Amino acid sequence: MDNVIFGLRLMAYGLWFPAYGFRLMVSGLFLMIYFRRFIFDDLFGNLINGVAADA
Numbered sequence: 001m002d003n004v005i006f007g008l009r010l011m012a013y014g015l016w017f018p019a020y021g022f023r024l025m026v027s028g029l030f031l032m033i034y035f036r037r038f039i040f041d042d043l044f045g046n047l048i049n050g051v052a053a054d055a
Contacts, residue, residue, distance in 0.1 A: 007032035 010028030
């Protein structure tokens with residue numbers, strides 16, 4: 001979850017520095033989406049594979 005907080009922090013920095021704001025917000029948003037997808041696939045992928053292996 002530290003990566004999600006890092007992404008939020010980048011988005012917050014984007015609000016304070018207009019020159020690099022858009023780039024930072026896009027970077028933070030990308031990190032949040034990427035790591036959330038990674039965590040989701042890891043947890044639920046193992047869960048689904050475990051259930052499929054038992055069935």
